[in-house]
Amino acid sequence: MKFPEQRTRQHLDGYPHGPITLHTREDYDAMTRIGHIAADCLNFISAHIAPGISTAELDQLIHRFMTDQGTVPATVGYHGYQHASCISVNHVAVHGIPSTSKILKEGDILNIDVTPRLDGPESNHWHGDTSRMYTVGTKIPVKARRLIEATEKSLAAGLAAARPGNRLGDIGIACEQVARDYGYCIATDFCGHGIGLIFHDNPEVIHVEPEEMGPLLVPGMIFTIEPILNIGRPDVKTLDDGWTVVTKDRKLSAQAEHTVGITEDGLVIFTATRGA
Ligand code: MF3
Numbered sequence: 001m002k003f004p005e006q007r008t009r010q011h012l013d014g015y016p017h018g019p020i021t022l023h024t025r026e027d028y029d030a031m032t033r034i035g036h037i038a039a040d041c042l043n044f045i046s047a048h049i050a051p052g053i054s055t056a057e058l059d060q061l062i063h064r065f066m067t068d069q070g071t072v073p074a075t076v077g078y079h080g081y082q083h084a085s086c087i088s089v090n091h092v093a094v095h096g097i098p099s100t101s102k103i104l105k106e107g108d109i110l111n112i113d114v115t116p117r118l119d120g121p122e123s124n125h126w127h128g129d130t131s132r133m134y135t136v137g138t139k140i141p142v143k144a145r146r147l148i149e150a151t152e153k154s155l156a157a158g159l160a161a162a163r164p165g166n167r168l169g170d171i172g173i174a175c176e177q178v179a180r181d182y183g184y185c186i187a188t189d190f191c192g193h194g195i196g197l198i199f200h201d202n203p204e205v206i207h208v209e210p211e212e213m214g215p216l217l218v219p220g221m222i223f224t225i226e227p228i229l230n231i232g233r234p235d236v237k238t239l240d241d242g243w244t245v246v247t248k249d250r251k252l253s254a255q256a257e258h259t260v261g262i263t264e265d266g267l268v269i270f271t272a273t274r275g276a
């Protein structure tokens with residue numbers, strides 16, 4: 001299969017839930033630009049992570065970095081969200097709200113999730129969505145290190161399964177297998193998603209064995225893979241702030257995310273670190 005000449009939105013066999021956008025090579029070029037900035041942003045912030053800094057300070061640095069790069073944090077104003085990043089510490093699974101009262105301490109683990117989008121006219125509003133795990137200080141509990149290792153391997157397995165000829169469901173099977181091998185659970189309340197000019201688009205990308213295998217993966221499909229792994233139970237709940245999602249058992253949770261595009265012979269990881 002080849003890239004479409006024109007961007008199209010199509011109902012695909014195996015995905016009855018809505019149209020999926022098939023992007024052009026030119027669209028991939030734009031996604032490469034924003035993906036690099038998203039990756040650079042996560043690299044930039046790592047030097048600032050240390051005991052004593054607040055997650056609000058980290059968010060401010062991230063916001064400035066995005067603006068300096070000619071991008072806009074897509075999360076600001078998104079369903080009322082007010083910050084440039086989500087920063088989820090320890091048992092916070094996802095959507096941690098940056099806060100001046102959340103001070104990082106030795107031994108914490110955290111996920112930082114950023115989604116810069118290109119500025120300018122709406123036809124240029126390409127999104128790059130990526131997150132990774134960080135550790136604070138030098139005394140990181142072994143169980144936390146092992147969870148992060150499993151999460152990175154789960155994402156890597158999902159990436160390896162994302163190629164033409166496979167189906168969307170193969171990604172979930174691959175992500176889940178790694179979690180199981182470690183004795184961890186996938187938090188199934190959250191999915192990856194189509195992305196491009198729209199932040200959250202079809203298809204949903206689930207990180208466990210699916211009920212339906214979904215559509216064949218074809219060139220032009222752009223989506224995120226972002227498994228959340230829990231040490232304990234998969235169950236999570238949203239706090240009264242309307243955003244912060246924590247594990248019900250308060251055990252550690254971790255996540256990692258890349259934005260990817262299917263190509264004629266494989267995959268491009270738009271949010272990969274350059275040269276890595
Ligand atoms: N970046 C998140 C994702 O991976 C979405 C965050 S939306 C926010 O899809 F509003 F919570 F920031």
Ligand code: CO
Nearest residue numbers: 129224226257
């Ligand atoms: Co995402």
Ligand code: CO
Nearest residue numbers: 113129130257
């Ligand atoms: Co994200």
